[in-house]
Amino acid sequence: MDKKEKESLKRRYYKLRIRIRHADNRIFIFIFFLIISGTLWFLNALSKDYVTELDIPVNFVGIPREFKSNQQLPQNLTIQASGQGFSLMRHKITSRGVPFKFDIKQYFSNQKAGKEVSFQIITQLAQKQMEQYYGGEFSILDIYPRTISASFSTIVFKKLPVSFKGDLSFQPQFWQKGDIKITPDSVDVGGPQNVMDTVKKIRTQYIKIERINSLTEFTANLDDNGVFICEQPEVKISVDAEKFTEATIKLPIKVLNAPDRFNIMLFPDQTTVTYRIGIDKYESITANSFTAIVDYNQMSARDINEKIRVELIELPEYIRNVTYHPREVKYLIGEKK
Incomplete structure (x- = not known):
């Protein structure tokens, strides 16, 4: 290959690089403006009003201590909401885990103590409270389900001593010093009348602690057996050890x-x-x-x-x-x- 051919190839190579560079710049500019236009379109879309359904977490409160629900009440309600896209999207992102406190104490005002109390919870009665709770960011058009069937059994309370249930083991040449201390040593426990007439104490849930060699403190949950209501669900356990x-x-x-x-x-x-x-x-x-x-x-x-x-x-x-x-x-x- 002579000198002229080499020079010709170099010129072609440089021209090709310039064309590719210009093409890359055009692609970059195209993508940039595509992102800008997409963002503007998205923001414009969110500024408009929409009607959509939202799931909101709820926590039913206002239940008198002498009543216990016979079934699990819903943990979520579905609302039909109308509002700006910004507000609706923000709610979907931030509202999870922040339940609305649905007060149902009014349903117990005329109820007499008995074996069972039943009524229908009308969810739409809480519409205004829900709108205020969410700061008026959107209007609530409807709530589903519109009614919730609820039934409660009457329970009685009495103070019961707490008994530790578990296994404690100690390091070699160590043993338990003194009695196991439970704080508090008795708690208010509620349950059906026929059960509370026979129960004498409430146990902790089973717990196992090994290789104790000094004062050891831990928390134990009370075992409600799916029947009891414990106003204090856990107690503090203290176990001391000494060398012998x-x-x-x-x-x-x-x-x-x-x-x-x-x-x-x-x-x-x-x-x-x-x-x-x-x-x-x-x-x-x-x-x-x-x-x-x-x-x-x-x-x-x-x-x-x-x-x-x-x-x-x-x-x-x-x-x-x-x-x-x-x-x-x-x-x-x-x-x-």
Whole structure:
């Protein structure tokens, strides 16, 4: 290829690049104006009035505490709304999760306590309140459903103690310190009359806590069994833990009810007690903390081969897993001189 041909190819290449660049600019300008015109069209469309249907979340309030619904009331209503496109679109975007409070207390004003109360909720009576709730952004033309069938049973309330239901496990060498504390320890619970006459307490829902080694606090929901109404649906549970150790102590065995004229000898005359105790109370235990006895009235012979049972009648309430040995001893009864 000679020099002239190379120069010709270069000129063609540069011309082609210029054409492509101009074409790219025209495409970019076209897309830009297309977006602008589409946006203007969209904004113009939203400025017009429309009639559409909207789903709005609702929460029925004003139900007296002595009534319980026999069925689940609707969580959403459908409204036919008229307004600017801007307002209707903004409502669809922002209104979710913000329920309208539908007050139905007026339906209970003339109702007497009984086994069941039934009535029809007329949704259109709340039309003005709904429009005010949504700031007058649109007009409500209709509400669906127009009526809602509702029935309620009469319930009675009484204060019941709370009982913990669950499993607690501790780290090795730790155990529960004191009682489980429940706050509050009793709550107001409502339910049908025939049920409330028999129920004595309300339990928490089952909960499992493992490897406790210090004061542990957690929240537990009350178990309503699908029947009860709990004005306070949850309680606070506190469980304390302490480290324990195992200890032993030797005790003299006392003889009860022995006549003064007899001398009672025991073989052996001591028993060894083994127990577990919290570390912080370990030093408080002495032999005087226990009483081991045998009862003369249970001795039937003077033969040394006879045995009598040893009883541990006094011991600290804060020790556990108590065992002692021997549990029986031989005895010899002799008259005093």
